[in-house]
Amino acid sequence: MHINTGDTAWILASTALVLLMTPGLALFYGGMVRAKNVLGMIMQNFAAIGVVSLVWVWVTYSLAFGPDWGGHGLIGTFHFFGLANIEGNPPGYSLTIPHVLFMAFQMMFAIITPALITGASADRLKFGAFILFITVWSVIVYAPVAHWVFDPNGWLFKRGAEDFAGGTVVHINAGVAGLAVALVVGRRKGWPKKAMPPHNVPMILLGAGLLWFGWFGFNAGSALGANLLASNAFVNTNTAAAAAMLAWLLVEKLKDGKPTTLGAASGAVAGLVAITPACGYVNVVGATLIGLAAGALCALAVRLKYLVKLDDALDVGGVHFIGGVIGALLIGFFGTKAIGGVNGVFHGGGFGLLGKQALAVAVVAAYSFIVSWLLAMAIHKTIGFRISEEQEEEGMDTTLHAETAYEFSPSFGSGR
């Protein structure tokens, strides 16, 4: 294999950019919860960095991108266990970057995906049970889904389903898993009657800004090189985020009377989610329309939880599942060979691609929901997945972590 230093430099930078998205997500989510739970929320996201970093280098990278087990395209083998045998290319790739860097870049995706789940189940998970959940989930949900969709030997990849940077693998996957966990652990005490407004909106916007920034690594980095495709993905990413932000604000203005800053942040994230699978396959027309659709539809979708009484606390379903579905399906319409991949409906490609996209969406959503639900249920029925009522009342920060996020009183008692 030939290592290109320009490509390598860009993917090194992209890898670091994608890592930053998880602390960004921690602030995005942390600002949205109540002050008594902000550290509990941030902790779950940082813990995902710790857990998945180790699980990935030892086990799940090999399961996701290792040589296919039995040729069915379902799961990799343990060939790359503990980063053994990772000289040369991963099977099916001809990289211009070191294999170990490809592994590290993919690791950051594996980290943020379970971190995204935490928004749905906010304010009520036991910390140890959460650690157990994301460890097992990384093995039995993330690794196989990444293998099916991202790995050139995966069965959905081979069928021609397109997912440039993780619309199905990351966002649909995390979105439905979040809904499954929220369903298993139940609603927060008092929801939806009791008001649970965000405690720090500027923190949410800071988090959204870091997500937007890191997303350039996520999407443009997924070109795996410093080239035209990466540049197109970069521009599409920014265009869709901008369009979605404005669309979300317009829906708020029309429905609620005032555009909100939380809506601006949410809209931008919805657009980033939707363009994730599409950013290497569509042109600027596609990116603009995907962004507008995601912003408007996600702004409406986040209201559905009140109808079905499912406490998806921070709208992981409404933003990541719905946004991911919008992006994955619209590739079937806006995909164009001129950027990458194959032509969709609007570029004379017929409905073939749309069918493959719909299959990938349906399969990943169904698999992730069922397995996540079973895993969450198994934990809930054995060691318990939910904190006690008293802990929930007092807040996770003091009861789970013995800390307070904001100390305003000058008298602190006596130390050791």
Next chain:
Amino acid sequence: MKLIVAVIKPFKLDAVKDALTEVGLHGITVSEVQGFGRQKGHTEVYRGAEYQVDFIPKVRIELVVPDDRVAEATDKIVESARTDKIGDGKIWVLPVEEAIRIRTGERGDDAL
């Protein structure tokens, strides 16, 4: 001596403080409080979900004045804190038995 307690809109604090110091009424204690009267809170909207916020942030001012200056002080507060909109707040006045300046031990009006 009387204790004047005024609950006002937070952004009116500077105006009230200036109005009182202008007429030589020095020394007020201020605290950030929450509450509601006829104004009954306000509505906030997050991702389309409306929340009724019952308790509104207010500033509570306390000052102790000699009996003959109560009317003047309350007039000044009313003048400077008024916006003519609902939620301008309230003033109430209580009798004070004793006041002591800690540094000197002075008592009564001398301590004010």
